[in-house]
Amino acid sequence: MVLVSGATGFLGSYIVCDLLKQHKKVRALKRETSNMEEFQFIASTNSMDSKLLENLEWFTVDILELGDLELAFEGVEEVIHCAAIVSFHKKDRELMHLINTEGTANMVNLALHFGVKKFGYISSIAAIGRNEKEHQINEQTKWENNHNNTAYAESKYTAEMEVWRGIQEGLNAVIVNPGIIIGVCNYKRGSGKMFETAARGIRFYTSGVNGFVDVRDVSQCIIRLIDANIFNERFILVSENYAFKRFYEVAAYCFNNRKPFIKTPFWLANIGQKFLAIVSAISGKPPLLTEETTRAAFQKYEYDSSKIKAMLKFEFIPVQKTIEWACSFYR
DSSP, X not given: OEEEESTTSHHHHHHHHHHHHTTOOEEEEEOTTOOOHHHHHHHHHTTOOHHHHTTEEEEEOOTTXXXXXXXXXXXXXXXXXXXXXXXXXXXXXXXXXXXXXXXXXXXXXXXXXXXXXXXXXXXXXXXXXXXXXXXXXXTTOOOOOSTTSOHHHHHHHHHXXXXXXXXXXXXXXXXXEEOEEESSSOTTSTTHHHHHHHHHOOOEEOOOEEEEEEHHHHHHHHHHHHHTTOOSEEEEEOSEEEEHHHHHHHHHHHTTOOOOOEEOOHHHHHHHHHHHHHHHHHHOSOOSOOHHHHHHTTOBOEEOOHHHHHHHTOOOOOHHHHHHHHHHHHO
Protein backbone atom coordinates (compact mmCIF):
# COMPACT_ATOMS: atom_id res chain seq x y z
CA MET A 1 0.00 0.00 0.00
CA VAL A 2 1.31 3.46 -0.97
CA LEU A 3 0.03 6.44 0.99
CA VAL A 4 -0.10 9.72 -0.99
CA SER A 5 -0.78 13.03 0.72
CA GLY A 6 -2.00 16.01 -1.27
CA ALA A 7 -3.59 13.56 -3.69
CA THR A 8 -6.24 15.98 -4.99
CA GLY A 9 -3.64 18.57 -6.00
CA PHE A 10 -1.86 19.10 -9.30
CA LEU A 11 1.24 16.94 -8.72
CA GLY A 12 -0.44 14.53 -6.30
CA SER A 13 -3.05 13.63 -8.90
CA TYR A 14 -0.37 12.66 -11.43
CA ILE A 15 1.51 10.60 -8.85
CA VAL A 16 -1.65 8.71 -7.89
CA CYS A 17 -2.39 7.96 -11.55
CA ASP A 18 1.18 6.78 -12.24
CA LEU A 19 1.11 4.49 -9.20
CA LEU A 20 -2.22 3.01 -10.29
CA LYS A 21 -0.79 2.37 -13.76
CA GLN A 22 1.86 0.24 -12.01
CA HIS A 23 -1.04 -1.68 -10.41
CA LYS A 24 -0.08 -0.53 -6.93
CA LYS A 25 -2.66 -0.10 -4.19
CA VAL A 26 -2.96 3.57 -3.28
CA ARG A 27 -4.45 5.23 -0.22
CA ALA A 28 -4.98 8.86 -1.19
CA LEU A 29 -5.40 11.54 1.48
CA LYS A 30 -7.84 14.40 1.06
CA ARG A 31 -9.37 16.98 3.36
CA GLU A 32 -13.07 17.28 4.14
CA THR A 33 -13.15 20.45 2.02
CA SER A 34 -11.00 19.14 -0.86
CA ASN A 35 -12.23 19.86 -4.37
CA MET A 36 -12.07 16.68 -6.47
CA GLU A 37 -12.36 18.43 -9.85
CA GLU A 38 -8.61 18.61 -10.54
CA PHE A 39 -8.06 14.93 -9.75
CA GLN A 40 -11.03 13.91 -11.88
CA PHE A 41 -9.79 16.00 -14.80
CA ILE A 42 -6.22 14.69 -14.56
CA ALA A 43 -7.44 11.11 -14.12
CA SER A 44 -9.47 11.46 -17.32
CA THR A 45 -6.44 12.73 -19.25
CA ASN A 46 -4.45 9.76 -17.91
CA SER A 47 -7.05 7.22 -19.09
CA MET A 48 -7.88 5.97 -15.61
CA ASP A 49 -10.49 3.25 -16.20
CA SER A 50 -12.66 1.62 -13.54
CA LYS A 51 -10.32 -1.38 -13.29
CA LEU A 52 -7.33 0.77 -12.35
CA LEU A 53 -9.41 2.87 -9.95
CA GLU A 54 -10.36 -0.26 -7.99
CA ASN A 55 -6.91 -0.01 -6.36
CA LEU A 56 -7.56 3.55 -5.15
CA GLU A 57 -8.85 4.23 -1.63
CA TRP A 58 -9.71 7.76 -0.55
CA PHE A 59 -9.08 8.65 3.09
CA THR A 60 -10.46 11.92 4.49
CA VAL A 61 -8.15 13.47 7.07
CA ASP A 62 -6.37 16.67 8.09
CA ILE A 63 -2.61 16.02 8.35
CA LEU A 64 -2.53 18.30 11.41
CA GLU A 65 -4.89 15.94 13.28
CA LEU A 66 -2.40 13.38 14.49
CA GLY A 67 -4.94 10.96 15.95
CA ASP A 68 -6.97 10.73 12.74
CA LEU A 69 -3.85 10.68 10.56
CA GLU A 70 -2.57 7.68 12.50
CA LEU A 71 -5.45 5.60 11.15
CA ALA A 72 -4.36 6.35 7.58
CA PHE A 73 -0.98 4.67 8.17
CA GLU A 74 -2.40 1.24 8.97
CA GLY A 75 -0.94 -1.28 6.52
CA VAL A 76 1.13 1.31 4.64
CA GLU A 77 4.59 0.36 3.33
CA GLU A 78 5.43 3.44 1.26
CA VAL A 79 4.62 7.16 1.59
CA ILE A 80 4.82 9.96 -0.96
CA HIS A 81 4.22 13.24 0.83
CA CYS A 82 3.00 15.99 -1.52
CA ALA A 83 0.61 17.97 0.66
CA ALA A 84 1.61 21.63 0.97
CA ILE A 85 0.28 25.16 0.85
CA VAL A 86 1.87 27.40 -1.79
CA SER A 87 1.29 31.10 -1.23
CA PHE A 88 3.17 34.37 -1.61
CA HIS A 89 0.82 36.41 0.57
CA LYS A 90 2.02 37.55 3.99
CA LYS A 91 -1.28 36.56 5.60
CA ASP A 92 -0.60 32.87 4.82
CA ARG A 93 2.78 32.68 6.56
CA GLU A 94 1.42 30.97 9.69
CA LEU A 95 -0.77 28.58 7.68
CA MET A 96 2.20 27.51 5.55
CA HIS A 97 4.23 26.83 8.67
CA LEU A 98 1.42 24.67 10.05
CA ILE A 99 0.73 22.64 6.89
CA ASN A 100 4.19 22.53 5.33
CA THR A 101 6.36 22.13 8.41
CA GLU A 102 4.22 20.72 11.21
CA GLY A 103 2.24 18.58 8.76
CA THR A 104 5.50 17.10 7.44
CA ALA A 105 6.68 16.46 11.00
CA ASN A 106 3.48 14.49 11.62
CA MET A 107 3.98 12.45 8.45
CA VAL A 108 7.60 11.69 9.37
CA ASN A 109 6.78 10.75 12.97
CA LEU A 110 4.03 8.36 11.93
CA ALA A 111 6.21 6.83 9.21
CA LEU A 112 8.82 6.09 11.88
CA HIS A 113 6.20 4.79 14.31
CA PHE A 114 4.65 2.41 11.78
CA GLY A 115 7.95 1.28 10.29
CA VAL A 116 7.21 2.60 6.80
CA LYS A 117 9.81 1.14 4.45
CA LYS A 118 10.06 4.03 1.98
CA PHE A 119 9.31 7.75 2.23
CA GLY A 120 9.41 10.25 -0.63
CA TYR A 121 9.12 13.96 0.07
CA ILE A 122 8.21 16.56 -2.54
CA SER A 123 10.08 19.71 -1.57
CA SER A 124 10.90 22.65 -3.85
CA ILE A 125 13.87 24.45 -5.35
CA ALA A 126 12.78 27.28 -3.06
CA ALA A 127 13.93 25.19 -0.08
CA ILE A 128 17.52 25.22 -1.33
CA GLY A 129 17.66 28.94 -0.75
CA ARG A 130 18.82 31.86 -2.84
CA ASN A 131 22.44 32.71 -2.25
CA GLU A 132 23.02 36.39 -2.99
CA LYS A 133 26.49 35.70 -4.40
CA GLU A 134 25.89 32.43 -6.26
CA HIS A 135 23.24 32.12 -8.94
CA GLN A 136 24.31 28.61 -10.03
CA ILE A 137 22.48 26.28 -7.65
CA ASN A 138 22.88 22.56 -7.00
CA GLU A 139 22.09 20.13 -4.16
CA GLN A 140 25.15 21.31 -2.21
CA THR A 141 24.14 24.98 -2.14
CA LYS A 142 23.80 26.08 1.47
CA TRP A 143 20.67 27.75 2.79
CA GLU A 144 21.12 31.39 3.74
CA ASN A 145 18.61 33.52 5.59
CA ASN A 146 18.13 36.60 3.42
CA HIS A 147 15.41 38.76 1.88
CA ASN A 148 15.38 36.66 -1.32
CA ASN A 149 13.72 33.76 0.52
CA THR A 150 9.93 33.81 0.57
CA ALA A 151 7.80 32.65 3.48
CA TYR A 152 6.93 29.63 1.34
CA ALA A 153 10.64 28.87 0.88
CA GLU A 154 11.23 29.09 4.63
CA SER A 155 8.34 26.70 5.34
CA LYS A 156 9.63 24.14 2.83
CA TYR A 157 13.18 24.45 4.19
CA THR A 158 12.05 23.75 7.75
CA ALA A 159 9.87 20.91 6.43
CA GLU A 160 12.96 19.39 4.81
CA MET A 161 14.70 19.58 8.18
CA GLU A 162 11.95 17.35 9.58
CA VAL A 163 12.62 14.79 6.85
CA TRP A 164 16.38 14.89 7.49
CA ARG A 165 15.63 14.37 11.19
CA GLY A 166 13.58 11.33 10.26
CA ILE A 167 16.49 10.02 8.19
CA GLN A 168 18.79 10.37 11.21
CA GLU A 169 16.24 8.36 13.21
CA GLY A 170 16.25 5.52 10.68
CA LEU A 171 13.69 6.52 8.04
CA ASN A 172 14.48 5.51 4.45
CA ALA A 173 13.63 8.80 2.78
CA VAL A 174 14.46 10.69 -0.39
CA ILE A 175 13.79 14.37 -1.16
CA VAL A 176 13.15 15.93 -4.55
CA ASN A 177 13.31 19.66 -5.24
CA PRO A 178 11.24 20.45 -8.34
CA GLY A 179 11.34 23.77 -10.11
CA ILE A 180 8.17 25.51 -11.28
CA ILE A 181 5.95 22.54 -12.15
CA ILE A 182 3.92 22.97 -15.33
CA GLY A 183 1.57 20.80 -17.35
CA VAL A 184 -2.10 20.02 -17.92
CA CYS A 185 -3.89 21.20 -14.79
CA ASN A 186 -6.47 23.51 -13.25
CA TYR A 187 -5.66 26.74 -15.07
CA LYS A 188 -7.14 28.90 -12.31
CA ARG A 189 -4.52 27.94 -9.71
CA GLY A 190 -0.78 27.81 -9.18
CA SER A 191 1.47 27.73 -12.23
CA GLY A 192 -1.64 27.10 -14.33
CA LYS A 193 -2.42 30.81 -14.05
CA MET A 194 0.56 31.47 -16.32
CA PHE A 195 -1.26 29.69 -19.15
CA GLU A 196 -4.45 31.58 -18.45
CA THR A 197 -2.49 34.85 -18.60
CA ALA A 198 -0.89 33.84 -21.88
CA ALA A 199 -4.27 32.84 -23.33
CA ARG A 200 -5.67 36.30 -22.56
CA GLY A 201 -2.62 37.92 -24.13
CA ILE A 202 0.24 39.68 -22.37
CA ARG A 203 2.22 42.69 -23.58
CA PHE A 204 4.71 43.09 -20.75
CA TYR A 205 7.60 40.87 -19.71
CA THR A 206 10.22 40.84 -16.96
CA SER A 207 13.87 39.80 -16.99
CA GLY A 208 13.61 36.86 -14.57
CA VAL A 209 14.88 33.31 -15.12
CA ASN A 210 13.85 30.22 -13.15
CA GLY A 211 13.85 26.45 -13.35
CA PHE A 212 10.84 24.74 -14.96
CA VAL A 213 9.87 21.06 -15.02
CA ASP A 214 7.07 18.92 -16.49
CA VAL A 215 4.67 17.50 -13.88
CA ARG A 216 4.99 14.05 -15.50
CA ASP A 217 8.75 14.11 -14.96
CA VAL A 218 8.39 14.97 -11.26
CA SER A 219 5.98 12.08 -10.78
CA GLN A 220 8.23 9.62 -12.62
CA CYS A 221 11.35 10.73 -10.73
CA ILE A 222 9.96 10.33 -7.21
CA ILE A 223 8.44 6.94 -8.03
CA ARG A 224 11.60 5.66 -9.73
CA LEU A 225 13.82 6.84 -6.87
CA ILE A 226 11.67 5.01 -4.32
CA ASP A 227 11.44 1.87 -6.46
CA ALA A 228 15.24 1.89 -6.83
CA ASN A 229 15.70 2.20 -3.04
CA ILE A 230 17.66 5.44 -3.37
CA PHE A 231 17.51 7.13 0.03
CA ASN A 232 19.24 9.72 2.20
CA GLU A 233 19.64 12.01 -0.82
CA ARG A 234 18.04 15.08 -2.39
CA PHE A 235 17.66 15.78 -6.10
CA ILE A 236 16.95 18.97 -8.03
CA LEU A 237 14.31 18.36 -10.71
CA VAL A 238 14.58 21.02 -13.40
CA SER A 239 14.26 20.41 -17.11
CA GLU A 240 15.60 23.82 -18.18
CA ASN A 241 16.37 27.22 -16.75
CA TYR A 242 13.87 29.28 -18.68
CA ALA A 243 13.31 33.02 -18.99
CA PHE A 244 9.77 34.10 -18.16
CA LYS A 245 9.81 36.08 -21.40
CA ARG A 246 10.55 32.90 -23.37
CA PHE A 247 7.75 31.03 -21.56
CA TYR A 248 5.19 33.64 -22.61
CA GLU A 249 6.59 33.81 -26.15
CA VAL A 250 6.09 30.07 -26.66
CA ALA A 251 2.64 30.13 -25.04
CA ALA A 252 1.63 33.17 -27.10
CA TYR A 253 2.54 31.32 -30.29
CA CYS A 254 0.43 28.34 -29.18
CA PHE A 255 -2.54 30.62 -28.52
CA ASN A 256 -1.97 32.64 -31.71
CA ASN A 257 -1.44 35.80 -29.64
CA ARG A 258 1.11 38.56 -29.95
CA LYS A 259 4.36 37.91 -28.05
CA PRO A 260 5.14 40.13 -25.03
CA PHE A 261 7.13 43.10 -26.33
CA ILE A 262 7.38 45.68 -23.54
CA LYS A 263 10.18 45.12 -21.03
CA THR A 264 9.05 46.13 -17.54
CA PRO A 265 11.68 47.70 -15.24
CA PHE A 266 11.67 46.63 -11.62
CA TRP A 267 10.87 50.10 -10.31
CA LEU A 268 7.70 50.25 -12.38
CA ALA A 269 6.59 46.75 -11.36
CA ASN A 270 7.21 47.69 -7.73
CA ILE A 271 4.98 50.76 -8.04
CA GLY A 272 2.31 48.61 -9.69
CA GLN A 273 2.51 46.07 -6.89
CA LYS A 274 2.04 48.76 -4.23
CA PHE A 275 -0.97 50.16 -6.11
CA LEU A 276 -2.53 46.69 -6.35
CA ALA A 277 -1.95 46.21 -2.62
CA ILE A 278 -4.05 49.32 -1.97
CA VAL A 279 -6.77 48.04 -4.31
CA SER A 280 -6.69 44.71 -2.49
CA ALA A 281 -7.04 46.39 0.90
CA ILE A 282 -10.11 48.30 -0.31
CA SER A 283 -11.78 45.43 -2.19
CA GLY A 284 -10.86 42.63 0.22
CA LYS A 285 -9.70 40.48 -2.72
CA PRO A 286 -6.18 38.95 -2.90
CA PRO A 287 -3.73 41.20 -4.80
CA LEU A 288 -2.69 40.13 -8.29
CA LEU A 289 0.94 40.85 -7.33
CA THR A 290 2.76 40.69 -4.01
CA GLU A 291 6.21 41.87 -2.94
CA GLU A 292 7.45 38.28 -3.23
CA THR A 293 6.04 37.52 -6.67
CA THR A 294 7.26 40.86 -8.00
CA ARG A 295 10.78 40.23 -6.75
CA ALA A 296 10.77 36.68 -8.14
CA ALA A 297 9.80 37.94 -11.60
CA PHE A 298 13.17 39.72 -11.86
CA GLN A 299 15.49 37.21 -10.18
CA LYS A 300 17.80 35.06 -12.28
CA TYR A 301 18.72 31.65 -10.92
CA GLU A 302 20.01 28.56 -12.70
CA TYR A 303 19.54 25.08 -11.27
CA ASP A 304 21.69 22.04 -11.98
CA SER A 305 19.85 18.72 -12.50
CA SER A 306 22.90 16.67 -13.46
CA LYS A 307 22.68 14.54 -10.30
CA ILE A 308 19.26 13.01 -11.07
CA LYS A 309 20.18 12.63 -14.74
CA ALA A 310 23.24 10.59 -13.79
CA MET A 311 21.54 8.58 -11.04
CA LEU A 312 18.51 7.46 -13.06
CA LYS A 313 19.84 8.03 -16.60
CA PHE A 314 16.87 10.38 -16.81
CA GLU A 315 16.02 12.73 -19.68
CA PHE A 316 13.63 15.57 -18.94
CA ILE A 317 10.88 16.64 -21.30
CA PRO A 318 11.89 19.99 -22.92
CA VAL A 319 10.00 22.95 -21.51
CA GLN A 320 8.73 23.99 -24.94
CA LYS A 321 7.13 20.55 -25.41
CA THR A 322 5.40 20.85 -22.03
CA ILE A 323 4.09 24.33 -22.83
CA GLU A 324 2.72 23.11 -26.17
CA TRP A 325 1.09 20.11 -24.47
CA ALA A 326 -0.56 22.21 -21.77
CA CYS A 327 -1.72 24.89 -24.21
CA SER A 328 -3.37 22.28 -26.44
CA PHE A 329 -5.51 21.13 -23.50
CA TYR A 330 -6.25 24.70 -22.44
CA ARG A 331 -7.60 25.46 -25.90
